[in-house]
Amino acid sequence: MAQLGESRVLQLFMPMLDEHNRSVIQVASAHGQEPVLEVGPGDDCAVLTGDNRRTVITTDTLVHGQDFLDIWPAGPRSGGYEVGWKATTQNLADIAAMGAEPVSLFVSLSLPPETPYGWVEDFARGILDSLHACGATVCTVGGGDLGSARDASVTITAVGRCENPVLRSGAQPGDTVALAGRTGWADAGLRLLTTTGSLDSIEQLPSTEKERIERAVTHQLRPVSPIPAGRRAAAYGANAMLDLSDGLVKDARRIAEASGVDIVFNDPAITELARELVPVASLILEHQPHNDHGDSAVSLARECVLGGGEDHGLLACFPAGATIPEGFVALGSCSAQERSASRILCDGYELQNYGWEHYRA
Numbered sequence: 549m550a551q552l553g554e555s556r557v558l559q560l561f562m563p564m565l566d567e568h569n570r571s572v573i574q575v576a577s578a579h580g581q582e583p584v585l586e587v588g589p590g591d592d593c594a595v596l597t598g599d600n601r602r603t604v605i606t607t608d609t610l611v612h613g614q615d616f617l618d619i620w621p622a623g624p625r626s627g628g629y630e631v632g633w634k635a636t637t638q639n640l641a642d643i644a645a646m647g648a649e650p651v652s653l654f655v656s657l658s659l660p661p662e663t664p665y666g667w668v669e670d671f672a673r674g675i676l677d678s679l680h681a682c683g684a685t686v687c688t689v690g691g692g693d694l695g696s697a698r699d700a701s702v703t704i705t706a707v708g709r710c711e712n713p714v715l716r717s718g719a720q721p722g723d724t725v726a727l728a729g730r731t732g733w734a735d736a737g738l739r740l741l742t743t744t745g746s747l748d749s750i751e752q753l754p755s756t757e758k759e760r761i762e763r764a765v766t767h768q769l770r771p772v773s774p775i776p777a778g779r780r781a782a783a784y785g786a787n788a789m790l791d792l793s794d795g796l797v798k799d800a801r802r803i804a805e806a807s808g809v810d811i812v813f814n815d816p817a818i819t820e821l822a823r824e825l826v827p828v829a830s831l832i833l834e835h836q837p838h839n840d841h842g843d844s845a846v847s848l849a850r851e852c853v854l855g856g857g858e859d860h861g862l863l864a865c866f867p868a869g870a871t872i873p874e875g876f877v878a879l880g881s882c883s884a885q886e887r888s889a890s891r892i893l894c895d896g897y898e899l900q901n902y903g904w905e906h907y908r909a
């Protein structure tokens with residue numbers, strides 16, 4: 549990067565973004581939609597054209613050392629491709645969680661000068677491939693910024709459009725609580741990447757187990773959020789929704805507190821979510837025998853499901869008796885808040901202290 553200079557670095561990946569934007573605008577106009585990006589990268593600002601819908605905007609940052617590692621202890625890397633992918637998914641999920649359609653991304657990238665220039669090409673490819681994998685079919689890249697920093701970091705701002713935003717505060721007693729996408733897999737992947745030593749040994753495992761372990765690692769490095777499910781939830785009348793970034797219990801509590809309800813998960817639904825993770829948990833335990841909730845693979849799989857962040861599934865509350873849209877699985881229901889603070893329960897027990905906390909000592 550230091551040898552190329554800023555404008556040559558931009559020239560490396562801008563054609564890729566311009567081509568993407570042109571094809572998105574073509575797809576949008578073929579569907580009778582107004583092209584949302586009137587002026588893309590290259591001027592002082594992007595210009596987005598309006599339609600009658602509301603605009604939703606969010607921003608999220610990934611920092612080397614805190615959110616990803618260049619080389620993980622178990623061997624795999626988070627290069628430009630993985631960082632671009634993950635930053636994109638994380639922002640798309642927040643847009644989808646409002647019941648909105650992502651229409652443009654703004655990408656601010658700070659890199660150490662010694663970063664190899666291939667990194668930024670991979671980064672741009674990662675953004676575009678995440679858009680594709682998540683089903684964000686009409687999302688352009690409106691622009692961004694390049695800078696240098698000792699540690700790599702990326703901040704993406706995403707813009708979306710919707711008719712009626714689905715907030716966290718609308719859940720009602722009696723609502724069905726349902727999940728689209730996954731929970732627990734990215735956390736299992738993080739544990740595999742950081743604590744199990746080399747992953748070479750998985751080559752000897754039966755193919756179904758090997759496939760699950762690879763799936764967990766992939767969910768940490770390149771998470772996929774079911775973006776169209778957000779708009780579907782809104783169309784089916786969802787009262788509240790958010791994306792799971794910090795863990796099922798912690799994020800469910802955000803809906804519960806904002807709405808003034810309790811949330812009660814069904815134990816069999818949670819057990820079912822954890823089932824496929826049990827063999828992955830076994831491998832983690834071979835290398836790291838203790839966890840906060842006991843030391844059996846079953847309890848560790850459950851801990852990942854309840855407390856693991858970064859899968860960016862969508863948790864939505866649907867009115868009692870409403871049809872749950874395709875792609876969502878019912879996990880429980882909302883009930884009237886019984887105490888002074890909202891509670892998250894499962895099978896009569898209160899669930900506490902699960903989830904990711906940035907400033908934990």
Ligand SMILES: Nc1ncnc2c1ncn2[C@@H]1O[C@H](COP(=O)(O)OP(=O)(O)O)[C@@H](O)[C@H]1O
Binds near residue numbers: 642793
């Ligand atoms: N530095 C900040 N300035 C203003 N608002 C912020 C800041 N950091 C977070 N927020 C707001 O606090 C809320 C929670 O943030 P966050 O946990 O990052 O959301 P999410 O998990 O959906 O990405 C969001 O509405 C966000 O806009």
Ligand SMILES: Cc1ncc(C[n+]2csc(CCOP(=O)(O)OP(=O)(O)O)c2C)c(N)n1
Binds near residue numbers: 616904906
């Ligand atoms: C090196 C490294 N350490 C720890 C983690 C785990 N981790 C980092 S951030 C996070 C939670 C989600 O991130 P956040 O920025 O809070 O997302 P938001 O809630 O803003 O969408 C988790 C589980 C990681 N991915 N990489």
Ligand SMILES: [Mg+2]
Binds near residue numbers: 790
């Ligand atoms: Mg969110």
